[in-house]
Amino acid sequence: xxxxxxxxxxxxxxxxxxxxxxxxxxxxxxxxxxxxxxxxxxxxxxxxxxxxxxxxxxxxxxxxxxxxxxxxxxxxxxxxxxxxxxxxxxxxxxxxxxxxxxxxxxxxxxxxxxxxxxxxxxxxxxxxxxxxxxxxxxxxxxxxxxxxxxxxxxxxxxxxxxxxxxxxxxxxx
Amino acid sequence: xxxxxxxxxxxxxxxxxxxxxxxxxxxxxxxxxxxxxxxxxxxxxxxxxxxxxxxxxxxxxxxxxxxxxxxxxxxxxxxxxxxxxxxxxxxxxxxxxxxxxxxxxxxxxxxxxxxxxxxxxxxxxxxxxxxxxxxxxxxxxxxxxxxxxxxxxxxxxxxxxxxxxxxxxxxxxxxxxxxxxxxxxxxxxxxxxxxxxxxxxxxxxxxxxxxx
Numbered sequence: 001x002x003x004x005x006x007x008x009x010x011x012x013x014x015x016x017x018x019x020x021x022x023x024x025x026x027x028x029x030x031x032x033x034x035x036x037x038x039x040x041x042x043x044x045x046x047x048x049x050x051x052x053x054x055x056x057x058x059x060x061x062x063x064x065x066x067x068x069x070x071x072x073x074x075x076x077x078x079x080x081x082x083x084x085x086x087x088x089x090x091x092x093x094x095x096x097x098x099x100x101x102x103x104x105x106x107x108x109x110x111x112x113x114x115x116x117x118x119x120x121x122x123x124x125x126x127x128x129x130x131x132x133x134x135x136x137x138x139x140x141x142x143x144x145x146x147x148x149x150x151x152x153x154x155x156x157x158x159x160x161x162x163x164x165x166x167x168x169x170x171x172x173x
Numbered sequence: 174x175x176x177x178x179x180x181x182x183x184x185x186x187x188x189x190x191x192x193x194x195x196x197x198x199x200x201x202x203x204x205x206x207x208x209x210x211x212x213x214x215x216x217x218x219x220x221x222x223x224x225x226x227x228x229x230x231x232x233x234x235x236x237x238x239x240x241x242x243x244x245x246x247x248x249x250x251x252x253x254x255x256x257x258x259x260x261x262x263x264x265x266x267x268x269x270x271x272x273x274x275x276x277x278x279x280x281x282x283x284x285x286x287x288x289x290x291x292x293x294x295x296x297x298x299x300x301x302x303x304x305x306x307x308x309x310x311x312x313x314x315x316x317x318x319x320x321x322x323x324x325x326x327x328x329x330x331x332x333x334x335x336x337x338x339x340x341x342x343x344x345x346x347x348x349x350x351x352x353x354x355x356x357x358x359x360x361x362x363x364x365x366x367x368x369x370x371x372x373x374x375x376x377x378x379x380x381x382x383x384x385x
Contacts, residue, residue, distance in 0.1 A: 010184050010185065011184075013183075013184045014180055014181070014184035017180045017183055017184060018177070018180055021176050021180065025176075043175075043176060046176055047176055047179050050176070050179060050180065050183060051179065051183070052325070052385065054183045054186070055385075056256070056324075056325040056385065058192040058193075058194070058323070059194060059254070059255050059256060059323075059324055059325045060257075061255070064257065068257045069255075069256060069257040071257075072256035072257045072327060073256050073325065076256065076327050129182055132181060132182050132185050133178040133179055133181050133182035134178050136178075136181060138185075139185055154185075154186065157182065157185060157186050158186050161182065161183065161186055165385070169384065169385065
């Protein structure tokens with residue numbers, strides 16, 4: 001699945017990210033509960049993990065199983081999120097397979113900090129991300145509306161996501 | 174923003190060209206080594222009668238030792254750059270150069286009379302060694318850190334430190350051809366000290382530039 005995604009199969013990739021998102025959400029919830037921290041930031045942790053997975057997907061070696069790689073990143077990000085909440089040493093649960101088996105759907109009311117971070121992007125980048133994510137437009141439609149080429153929109157989107165990842169890290173530090 | 178909305182943005186963004194970390198590091202290594210060679214040419218150059226010295230055990234041991242340190246450090250750096258790394262088995266190889274160094278020190282202590290130990294340890298230009306190794310390691314370390322930014326190390330400081338160790342090992346490999354002190358007593362004292370400087374700088378650089 002990841003192989004197909006890296007090869008550019010958009011549908012497969014979206015399906016995979018949603019699947020990973022559900023497992024990470026279950027893991028984050030368990031880790032937050034164990035650390036005695038409220039649920040408020042779970043969706044942030046999930047989104048930060050997904051963004052990290054997206055931006056670092058080339059570090060996955062196609063010859064290796066995907067789950068340990070995903071788990072390592074998720075654990076890293078969830079521990080980060082807990083540390084931010086004042087937990088010095090946070091141990092998320094060990095067994096990722098558990099969460100693969102017990103995925104959790106997204107709470108439709110849970111909004112994250114990402115929107116705040118969007119404000120830090122350049123206007124054109126923000127416009128493109130908003131158009132594709134919040135308004136659900138396609139690359140082609142966005143390109144047409146902004147009278148840009150599709151390639152330019154793709155490049156701008158990629159840069160915007162990278163900038164978003166960097167902004168997220170700065171907001172943490 | 175909802176997670177499903179973020180996913181929509183992510184899945185609309187396929188990477189046009191996959192990044193190959195190994196290749197990036199290899200390129201960085203070439204660039205860094207060129208930089209190190211330039212510094213080497215400027216401040217040291219090979220020792221006179223280089224080929225004759227090659228036939229002495231003490232001289233050759235310096236290269237073997239540096240290489241035995243640089244190689245596992247470099248491979249370990251590459252491995253640490255991946256989030257699902259399992260570096261333990263590889264890390265054991267770092268013991269090999271230490272054992273080799275310790276054995277050569279013992280050998281030297283047996284062969285050389287006691288009253289020469291100190292003068293051999295102090296050597297002729299330990300301060301230059303302490304300066305030259307980190308100086309030549311600097312371009313290698315810098316290039317490695319830039320390349321490793323594409324990686325995803327779970328322990329940025331450790332990864333940076335290991336890059337510093339690899340850079341120091343390669344730098345020592347070059348420097349050994351200039352260094353007029355061949356005694357293992359000298360090598361075991363000053364080379365590791367110079368390496369520690371590089372490891373420390375690498376750890377700081379990793380902390381600063383490799384976190385993600």
